[in-house]
Amino acid sequence: MRIEGGKVAVEMPRSSSRKGRRRKKEAGAPPPAVQRLFETCREVFFGCAAGVVPSPEDVGQLKAVLDDMKPADVGLAQTLPYFLKDNAKGAPPVAYLHLYECDKFSIGIFCLPPSAVIPLHNHPGMTVFSKILFGSMHIKSYDWVDVPQNSVETETTSHSCEIPPKVKLAKLKKNSVFSAPCETSVLYPMAGGNLHCFTAITSCAVLDVLGPPYSDAEGRHCTYYKDFPYSSFSVDKISMAGEEGEHAWLEEIDKPDDFVVVGAKYFGPKIVVQ
Template sequence: IPAGPAFGENLHRLQQLLDEVRAEDLHLAPRGPAPVAGAAGAGCPRAGVVPPVSYMHICETESFSMGVFLLRSGACIPLHDHPGMNGMLKVLYGTLRIACMDAMPPAAAAAPSPPPAAAAGPGPCLRALLRSRQHYTPASPPCLLSPHSDNLHQIDAVEGPAAFLDILAPPYDPEHGRDCHYYRLLEGPPPGTELPREVWLLETPPAADFWCGGEPYPGPRVCP
């Protein structure tokens, strides 16, 4: 969405409003530590198996989408992107570890070569800047992303189940070039390395042990 004169002001106001949302406002309560399901194949859940991640759809228009993601204890939403999209993520309960990255321009002649593992990968390889790896709780401000900043991220539930409210503007739409792509970190920074730091990512299909189920949204109706 083009950033007009009022974009920054509206974004700040939305961030303030989202920061006030609590789990009870959406009629949600923390869940027990249900284990993450075993591998069921991307997008192909096994009957009777609890999915590692579930999604509660709230609403979607041509301008934005809104919903709640529920992560079981130990679950991870793999590293993925949001092409041309702005987003906000607000933790409702639990603790999330979110790693945020920026895609970098195509490698110049003097840029380092990708690691050898990239040659055998199923998809293209790209350089990225690992900007941050932080823990978020309900007391944290929303995690923000834009088309050019923190657009790639990985989300892990830490020490128990977690849930977050997710707003994307505009929403995913493959017909308009806004499809979700998944990536694998080829060479990450050693533990304790100061960030930001350049890394190499390999585009991959969704992980075999990641799939997302659906649940009804129990909270107040949202009228776009």
């Protein structure tokens, strides 16, 4: 054993090293989990485009791969600096680790310190898989409800006025705390909670697969929203069961100033593209 550049280096006989590599090759060692994830994504999203949902079999296949993934599979530990909450005022920043992106899908990890928030936002034309690798977070999600715009009036003032054009009705899909280990969440272009918000209860990491990814050039913009109780507005000639608590009004807003995402280096196993 010798020291090189302050690091401990262990010397092994060359013949043993070659034999070890040969035994590993002969044994057919499985690829790293992140490589299996990449290859599965490439198969599942090969023939898909915006708004095209993979088959139930393909969705199940990709979900199964993600369900089995652990923090160590992507080189994560809760002691890493981007999971630590500092004492600065305001919402803590969210770190994003980029693993892979092409025109068919993207793979990345959001790292949230305690109390960090990813605001309510949409996923236009996308099928999205979200796997909580560790930690606990509150997830709130909605799907759009089609309501004729001319059938809506406000009840928030004593006189009638037109509803803002960027306010639409949505149905609540999730409003609960989820903790690892738990199943991968899947949302679809028109169902499953396409619009969602994450609030970190503890430090947590979320592995995200988007198919296809956001693309301003192709009209898949990330839009942010603010939700209002269903009682804020009335719907004329529209009958819904269990409106209050099950529906809400979403207003399109600019990206919140206090929502900061910083790019961070991914140190896990590399994805090999062949």
